[in-house]
Amino acid sequence: MLDVRRRTARHLSFGHGPHICLGARxxxxxxxxxxxxxxxxxxxxxxxxxxxxxxRRPPEAIVRGPTALPVSR
Structure with missing residues (x-):
């Protein structure tokens, strides 16, 4: 059942078992x-x-992690 009032999930995944995303691999x-x-x-x-x-991006962001990643060679 679709509940549009539900709280936003704080994760993004490919699912698992029979519900795994076809493009995950x-x-x-x-x-x-x-x-x-x-x-x-x-x-x-x-x-x-x-x-x-x-x-870091806010926890509710779809793509999580740092906003920038400074590196050196």
Whole structure:
């Protein structure tokens, strides 16, 4: 049943079991490939900030994580 008054879910996932997203495996593979290529091109890449000082998106945001990720080579 659809309840438009429900509280917003604080997570984003591909689901699991019979309800898993059909594109989940492709999305994970694309991310893995992109990160492997990034590391191959920039092997000395490192975080250039204190992790505790990074500004983060609000918990209710669809895409979570830091708003910026400063790195250095």
């Amino acid at each position: 492709l999305a994970r593979r694309q991310l893995r490939t992109a990160l492997e290529e990034l590391v191959a091109v920039c092997p000395g890449l490192s975080l250039d900030a204190d992790p505790a000082a990074l500004r």
